Amino acid sequence: MVLLADYRGREQSYVKHVFLERYLEALIFKTASVYRHIVYVDGFAGPWQSANELFKDTSFGIALNALRRAKETWKTKSRDVKMTAFLVEQDPKAYGKLATIQPQFHDIEIKTYNEDFISLVPTIVADIPRDAFAFFFIDPKGWGIPLLKLKPMLARQKSEVTFNFMFEFINRAASITDPDTVAGLNELMPYGDWRQRLTAAADADERKAILIDAFTKNLQQIGGYSYVVPTEILRPLTNRTLYCLFYATRHEIGLKEFRQCQTKALDAQASTRAALKVEYEVAGSGQQEMFTSLHDMGPNETAAEREAAKKAAEAAVLELAPKAPDHITYKQLWPMVLTKHAVRLTEVNAICTGLKKKNELIFLDWPPHAKAPKDGYRLQRPAQGAKLIIPPARRRS
Numbered sequence: 001m002v003l004l005a006d007y008r009g010r011e012q013s014y015v016k017h018v019f020l021e022r023y024l025e026a027l028i029f030k031t032a033s034v035y036r037h038i039v040y041v042d043g044f045a046g047p048w049q050s051a052n053e054l055f056k057d058t059s060f061g062i063a064l065n066a067l068r069r070a071k072e073t074w075k076t077k078s079r080d081v082k083m084t085a086f087l088v089e090q091d092p093k094a095y096g097k098l099a100t101i102q103p104q105f106h107d108i109e110i111k112t113y114n115e116d117f118i119s120l121v122p123t124i125v126a127d128i129p130r131d132a133f134a135f136f137f138i139d140p141k142g143w144g145i146p147l148l149k150l151k152p153m154l155a156r157q158k159s160e161v162t163f164n165f166m167f168e169f170i171n172r173a174a175s176i177t178d179p180d181t182v183a184g185l186n187e188l189m190p191y192g193d194w195r196q197r198l199t200a201a202a203d204a205d206e207r208k209a210i211l212i213d214a215f216t217k218n219l220q221q222i223g224g225y226s227y228v229v230p231t232e233i234l235r236p237l238t239n240r241t242l243y244c245l246f247y248a249t250r251h252e253i254g255l256k257e258f259r260q261c262q263t264k265a266l267d268a269q270a271s272t273r274a275a276l277k278v279e280y281e282v283a284g285s286g287q288q289e290m291f292t293s294l295h296d297m298g299p300n301e302t303a304a305e306r307e308a309a310k311k312a313a314e315a316a317v318l319e320l321a322p323k324a325p326d327h328i329t330y331k332q333l334w335p336m337v338l339t340k341h342a343v344r345l346t347e348v349n350a351i352c353t354g355l356k357k358k359n360e361l362i363f364l365d366w367p368p369h370a371k372a373p374k375d376g377y378r379l380q381r382p383a384q385g386a387k388l389i390i391p392p393a394r395r396r397s
């Protein structure tokens with residue numbers, strides 16, 4: 001498990017790693033129930049600013065442990081799953097440490113490369129067996145990534161990707177007119193009219209929305225993904241977005257797990273930020289307090305955002321459900337809601353159950369004692385608006 005104590009001064013990496021740990025833990029395990037071979041590819045592996053001797057605070061350490069746990073759990077159920085990791089690091093000094101990792105993980109096949117990841121993409125893709133499922137993690141320090149050069153990897157079927165989009169750098173670079181910067185950023189997001197839209201942006205929030213939308217569409221188009229969803233990671237002490245983790249998948253189960261892990265990561269972000277703010281105030285007043293004991297005490301700054309997301313999700317459900325006699329299945333509906341709104345499937349289930357009780361939604365296949373909607377149920381809105389029922393006592397005779 002990742003420990004906050006390993007992330008002094010780089011708390012934003014803690015949030016990134018909480019997400020990565022939960023996501024890989026859940027999805028590697030699930031995927032290994034179908035695939036006999038799982039491959040994890042870390043294109044920018046590090047170690048980078050690691051404080052833990054066993055590399056538990058690095059992306060590759062987190063991934064290798066998740067691969068190991070899934071393998072061991074499946075072994076107890078008599079299922080043998082092969083686990084492989086391809087780890088790439090360009091910096092020779094960091095690579096020197098990366099290259100020592102294999103003896104700690106004798107049960108996982110590890111290949112390390114001291115090379116530029118972009119040039120290695122075709123080799124790595126060719127090395128992944130056809131029948132294996134692959135998780136790609138792309139976490140560069142900057143934004144100089146020609147996305148089309150990653151196409152062989154992004155477009156590989158039986159794969160999904162998490163990409164760290166360095167929002168703060170990219171936002172700044174998008175205002176620079178120097179030809180190399182313009183060309184570099186155009187290679188990161190080769191498609192779309194995002195540059196024209198940026199020039200018309202009214203404020204910082206609109207700029208952010210345009211850049212996030214642009215990268216979502218580029219990743220979707222180049223990789224052919226069904227779902228691409230972002231999570232913003234804030235600077236630890238201000239409300240400014242530092243980077244944005246994009247998760248891309250072809251399967252709705254991935255989307256469901258992503259929203260689950262995102263909630264946990266955002267909770268970790270809120271409590272870490274609250275504790276840091278208290279710590280700064282305490283330092284200013286000259287008192288000594290224990291940082292870790294404050295960690296769980298901060299107000300949950302995501303609570304209001306989560307409520308707003310639920311409200312928006314409810315409006316989306318009503319908008320997406322067609323009026324009777326038309327209908328859609330629940331399996332068609334919930335992925336559309338989760339793609340657009342930061343809510344969990346259990347929350348959409350509760351929203352739909354509530355709307356059914358209020359007669360604002362009709363489920364055609366809902367059996368008498370069912371408590372939550374299921375994928376196969378068909379649903380629709382009533383053809384007419386809700387009827388006004390006048391209590392008998394107030395009726396005129």
Ligand SMILES: C[S@@+](CC[C@H](N)C(=O)[O-])C[C@H]1O[C@@H](n2cnc3c(N)ncnc32)[C@H](O)[C@@H]1O
Pocket residue numbers: 043044045046047048057058059060088089090091094115116117118139140141
């Ligand atoms: C942000 S750090 C990665 C941190 C790591 N993913 C983690 O979460 O623990 C980026 C790493 O990529 C390495 N790097 C930079 N350019 C690279 C390239 N073209 N190919 C491979 N590695 C590169 C850097 O040396 C650095 O260690």
